[in-house]
Amino acid sequence: MSHGPSASGGATLKPSPGHHDAPHEPVFTGATRAALDELITRYPTKQAVLLPALWMLQEARGWVSEAGMAEVAALLGITPAYVKGVVTFYTMYHQHPVGKYFIQVCTTSPCNVCGAEDVVKAFLETTGCGELGVTSDDGRYTVIEVECLGACGFATPVMVNSDFLESVTPDTVPGLLARYQ
Ligand code: FES
Numbered sequence: 001m002s003h004g005p006s007a008s009g010g011a012t013l014k015p016s017p018g019h020h021d022a023p024h025e026p027v028f029t030g031a032t033r034a035a036l037d038e039l040i041t042r043y044p045t046k047q048a049v050l051l052p053a054l055w056m057l058q059e060a061r062g063w064v065s066e067a068g069m070a071e072v073a074a075l076l077g078i079t080p081a082y083v084k085g086v087v088t089f090y091t092m093y094h095q096h097p098v099g100k101y102f103i104q105v106c107t108t109s110p111c112n113v114c115g116a117e118d119v120v121k122a123f124l125e126t127t128g129c130g131e132l133g134v135t136s137d138d139g140r141y142t143v144i145e146v147e148c149l150g151a152c153g154f155a156t157p158v159m160v161n162s163d164f165l166e167s168v169t170p171d172t173v174p175g176l177l178a179r180y181q
Helices: 030-040 047-061 066-076 080-089 116-127 170-177
Strands: 101-106 141-146 158-160 163-165
Touching: 030 047, 047 066, 047 080, 066 080, 101 116, 116 141, 116 170
Parallel strands: 101 141
Antiparallel strands: 101 158, 158 163
16 A cells, blocks of 8 residues: 655755755766656656656755756756746655655644654654754754645554655654664
């Protein structure tokens, strides 16, 4: 059973200092550019490749910077403003650097009544993040709350990057995190 993150969920992420200052190195060079070019042949227009192109950018850099958006815009022949509109619409795109492991916990009502807040607390304590949207000092983790992940019968569902974990409880959090070091 596969579930995707809610497009309406997500918390406001606080940017980690230091990551924004580095000059932008183009992502779409060599094999990555070749992969994008190949993808373009499979879509009716270049613009239609925007979502996967942004995903490739995020996979390469861990987040989507303004400079990255400009690079994608130039390649696809659209404006940076259009790209930004798309990036800010979908919570799956990170507009700030995040930890190596991006942890999304459903806290919508059905999961909430089953103890999701305690699961969030356990993640914040065990990861050392302390607060939602803040990346741990070791750069490993960022924890956010999200809206319904579509697995209400398996409270509390959690996504760690693209892994979908069901029936998470505060007690199982340390063991789960041991897998993500
Ligand atoms: S309310 Fe949590 S998965 Fe639906």
